Amino acid sequence: MKEETISLGELFSILKRSKWLIVTLAIIAALIAFLISSFVISPTYEASTQVLVAPKETQNNMIDSSQVQSSVALVNTYRVIIQSPAILEAVQQNVIGAPENISNLITVNSEQNSQVINIKVQHTNPVLATDIANEISTVFAEEVSELMSGVDNVKVLSDASVPMYPVSPNIILNTAIATVLGLMIGVAIAFLKVVLDRRIKTEQDVENILELPVLGSIPVIDKVEMMKQRQANVKGDQVHV
Template structure:
């Protein structure tokens, strides 16, 4: 194959090995579906929200300076929530057969910019366990932050509830199958181009003109062997043979 190919030549290469591209695509997408549905363990997600805000009486007005202070404290709270001080109590409270490091990896703490709401997200292979960890973490943090920082400005905004027919957040079979089709197409096209590049044989007159840059002035065709006749049934030949036999015999 030449160093550079035209769009037409590329199309011809892909058309010639179209079966290979389809075969690889089917194999990869099927493997992706099998892994997604039968091998990977479903993972469920639970979320709990905390509100960082000092309780106010009816006579008090909201102070913008205090709100800004609460927002700045959230970064500190995000770290404390995943600290061993909190997670050890969560582990003991739920009697989990997990390490603190395992819990840390399961929990994600986030907050929107300039927001006083902290969101605790937990992922686990059990929807019930994920729900318990999320709610227990929020509860323990609300209780312990008073002792740790001597500040009582955290309240639980929403708890997660267990839904019977909750769908797992991963794996996502349809997305995985779509990625499998895309990867299969890329692999198929790449392998087709590689095979064409490594193929140095000349198959047609066009290949000779393209590679040698010489015109083709003649072609030797492949002549098949013609079988010899076994029986001669022409009457004139048979008659001459008979006449010659009679002459020689006389």
Template sequence: MKSQTMLLSEIFGVLKKNILILLLMMLMGGGAAYYLSQYVIAPTYEASTQVLIVPKEEAGTNVIDSAQVSSSLSLVNTYRVIMRSPAILNEVQDRVGEAPADISEILLVESEEDSQVINIVVQYVDPVVATEIANVITRVFASEIPDLMNIDNVRILSEAVVPGEPIAPNVVMNTAVGLLVGFVVGGVLALIRHTFDKRIHNEREAEQILSMPVIGSIPVIEKRDMNPKVVKPKADAGNKPKGDDPHVPPVKETRQTS
């Protein structure tokens, strides 16, 4: 019975003996990942825009104190929730005819810590529609905030432009992952094959299993070696009739008449 604990060198030996299985699984995994990424999975494009939450100035002055800045920062999280609310997205849905049924699934609203800037990111399969949705969300939000919050402190920093390259799928990364998965699957198959193989392949395995030295071995005898070819002896040329020789014409019998 084979030892249940395999040394690292033995594992490498098993993988080396099953190198064809490993290569085949890696080729299948990498090829499948490349094909799916290149021809099956629809590319996703990303369009983004930014808005700034402006602190309110004191009446009659151009001074902005720290309390007003803190108030603007505290409004960022509130504004992020408002951007994803039906009050904004329903209006966007009406203005963008090709928008998906649920815009919130393709919308990301982000902001850095202690920042008054809000990033609106839209990820969609159509780059033009993604750009239009991002810009319309920004405009609708900026126009609705004065009515919703009784304060006009939203400014558009940048508008989205149509992206030229998709952000997903990443063909190179997916192919690399497919190769890795194929290698793992091939390695598992090789180890399973080795575990359930009860044959003794060489003298070293026999010594390990039996704990005895090998005194001698019987070589493998091929079938062709067991049936040697019989060579027939050639016929003696002196005993061969002349008539049988194709190079000697046959002798014709003649009769003498009187």
């Protein structure tokens, strides 16, 4: 069997013939994603607070560079402590309505070589997310001295405020992604219909599929034209009679 190839013109022809299928699938996918993002998925809010790992000042109110480096080195340790049961269990007891799995709600990170630790809490209730974030920073600042044997170099840099807008779901992004996926599925279906269709429709199909030369062809006559021709022949016969 000869190797089948599709020219660029044929590709555009396939897309043109299936344009309504492709557009319909894209619209349906976009509509489903919009409805799910708007009415099914609960919006999630994020509250964030910051704590500062500050080096101790000397008697001359000067900060030693070695102390700064020591504070930076402690940041990774403090990040682990913040997410430890010693802190989170106290937060859970202090915040009314706090869930048991607080560790799944928080994200603790810091910039490279930074003394600032960012604490972020995500929850479907914006007020509860704010209360948990603030309580984590407060409890951590109070308990770190005991946990680190007298080390007292943590200060709350900024309190969390109640977020006004959710961080997820992103309705516009989800709808755009669904639209693209719908277009891709439509294009795939359009090409599959052509590839899987093994019916012989043209002389070229006979040569490609059966590998036989075409000796002749019967033209397709429209039914309306055929009826007109028959009526004309009948009238002609009546005139000759």
